[in-house]
Amino acid sequence: MRTQVGIIGAGPAGLMLSHLLHQEGIESVVLEARSRQYVEERVRAGVLEQGTVDVMVETGVGERLKREGLVHHGIELSFLGRRHRIDLSGLTGGKAITVYAQHEVIKDLIAARLAAGGQILFEVDGVSVHEIQSAAPKIRFRERAGGERELSCDFIAGCDGFHGVSRPSIPEGALTVFDRTYPFAWLGILAEAAPASEELIYTYHERGFALFSMRSPAVTRLYLQCAPDENLANWSDGRIWEELHTRFRTSDGWTPAEGPILQKSIAEMRGFVVEPMQFGRLFLAGDAAHIVPPTGAKGLNLAIADVRVLARAFAEFFKRGRGEKLDSYSATCLRRAWKVQRFSWWMTSMLHRFPGDAGFDQRRQLAELDYVTSSRAAMTSLAENYVGLPMG
Numbered sequence: 481m482r483t484q485v486g487i488i489g490a491g492p493a494g495l496m497l498s499h500l501l502h503q504e505g506i507e508s509v510v511l512e513a514r515s516r517q518y519v520e521e522r523v524r525a526g527v528l529e530q531g532t533v534d535v536m537v538e539t540g541v542g543e544r545l546k547r548e549g550l551v552h553h554g555i556e557l558s559f560l561g562r563r564h565r566i567d568l569s570g571l572t573g574g575k576a577i578t579v580y581a582q583h584e585v586i587k588d589l590i591a592a593r594l595a596a597g598g599q600i601l602f603e604v605d606g607v608s609v610h611e612i613q614s615a616a617p618k619i620r621f622r623e624r625a626g627g628e629r630e631l632s633c634d635f636i637a638g639c640d641g642f643h644g645v646s647r648p649s650i651p652e653g654a655l656t657v658f659d660r661t662y663p664f665a666w667l668g669i670l671a672e673a674a675p676a677s678e679e680l681i682y683t684y685h686e687r688g689f690a691l692f693s694m695r696s697p698a699v700t701r702l703y704l705q706c707a708p709d710e711n712l713a714n715w716s717d718g719r720i721w722e723e724l725h726t727r728f729r730t731s732d733g734w735t736p737a738e739g740p741i742l743q744k745s746i747a748e749m750r751g752f753v754v755e756p757m758q759f760g761r762l763f764l765a766g767d768a769a770h771i772v773p774p775t776g777a778k779g780l781n782l783a784i785a786d787v788r789v790l791a792r793a794f795a796e797f798f799k800r801g802r803g804e805k806l807d808s809y810s811a812t813c814l815r816r817a818w819k820v821q822r823f824s825w826w827m828t829s830m831l832h833r834f835p836g837d838a839g840f841d842q843r844r845q846l847a848e849l850d851y852v853t854s855s856r857a858a859m860t861s862l863a864e865n866y867v868g869l870p871m872g
């Protein structure tokens with residue numbers, strides 16, 4: 481098999497890259513370990529920055545997003561029993577976020593690629609990359625039906641997430657890893673209950689952080705801070721609701737509406753960046769290159785930002801024979817990735833209870849929340865990061 485860009489991974493990064501390359505008339509093949517059904521049902525985050533929405537709409541895959549996405553012009557910070565609204569749109573000249581589940585983005589991109597004749601090979605095994613420092617790198621893999629295969633490419637895009645094979649295929653000495661694990665995790669649930677508030681609520685509580693979000697007018701998405709090694713089996717539905725009400729209840733009595741819990745999961749909290757994000761003709765994008773704690777709702781959006789840069793760089797190379805944008809891919813993406821890492825770290829450190837805090841940290845956090853909700857300058861800084869820094 482042969483293509484211009486071999487893409488490993490059919491998550492947001494890999495599928496959006498394949499879609500953007502197709503817009504430029506550049507061929508690609510996407511290799512995915514899981515089944516189509518699995519990736520289209522995998523519950524992940526659900527907040528799209530303005531820039532991500534713009535890319536989808538401008539490149540013709542935003543129709544359902546425009547119909548079904550929930551546009552939000554603000555978020556709320558809740559602490560000491562009171563909720564404080566951050567006017568995202570008013571502070572950013574009209575930008576907004578859109579609540580639209582990541583797996584819906586995946587469905588839209590897969591449908592668009594297949595309708596355009598794109599090649600996505602699902603349920604492939606044993607993917608390995610070869611000769612990445614040559615002008616003809618290769619991807620070897622096994623198809624469930626077809627046996628051993630080899631895909632010859634001009635370039636390989638490693639969009640295979642944090643646990644993929646791309647990053648480990650780069651020689652150890654060629655990469656520098658920056659890694660921070662946080663001393664807590666998030667227990668997340670999907671509940672069949674109409675959201676009891678219009679906008680997202682990030683809640684600071686002495687027992688720990690809690691987040692009120694949603695997926696649709698009928699499904700609420702809720703998270704609560706838990707121990708990093710939390711065992712989901714210890715959390716009955718009743719215990720989850722009791723803890724959520726304790727953390728969310730405000731002095732006016734508001735608390736999320738209950739409903740049957742459809743899904744429970746534990747998400748680790750980590751900050752991770754690898755430098756550089758490229759080696760030879762292998763380019764890393766999305767979670768393969770960096771992980772951010774979910775507090776800023778940035779993971780999917782940063783993956784899209786990476787592949788927008790990468791798609792433009794490939795277009796420069798294939799259509800105009802120029803390699804400068806490919807050479808500067810990593811530096812360009814890391815500039816944004818570290819600013820997103822900073823914002824996600826800031827939101828996380830402001831809103832979570834850190835073990836061993838003897839009280840100083842708690843007072844500092846409450847002062848930070850008081851400042852952010854009473855200073856226009858501080859609110860503007862939060863808002864411009866939350867809706868998404870300019871994509872450049």
Ligand code: APR
Binds near residue numbers: 490643645781783
């Ligand atoms: N071979 C083929 N496919 C693989 C392999 C492999 N060896 N390893 C992983 N994959 C696939 C996974 O099954 C997954 O579908 O690569 C895809 C990677 O997708 P994501 O993990 O979603 O990563 P990315 O596209 O960078 O999107 C980042 O998704 O995971 C969330 O929190 C993350 O919101 C962020 C966003």
Ligand code: PHB
Binds near residue numbers: 525691
């Ligand atoms: C979600 O709806 O899943 C969500 C929203 C905001 C976040 C993280 C997750 O910061």
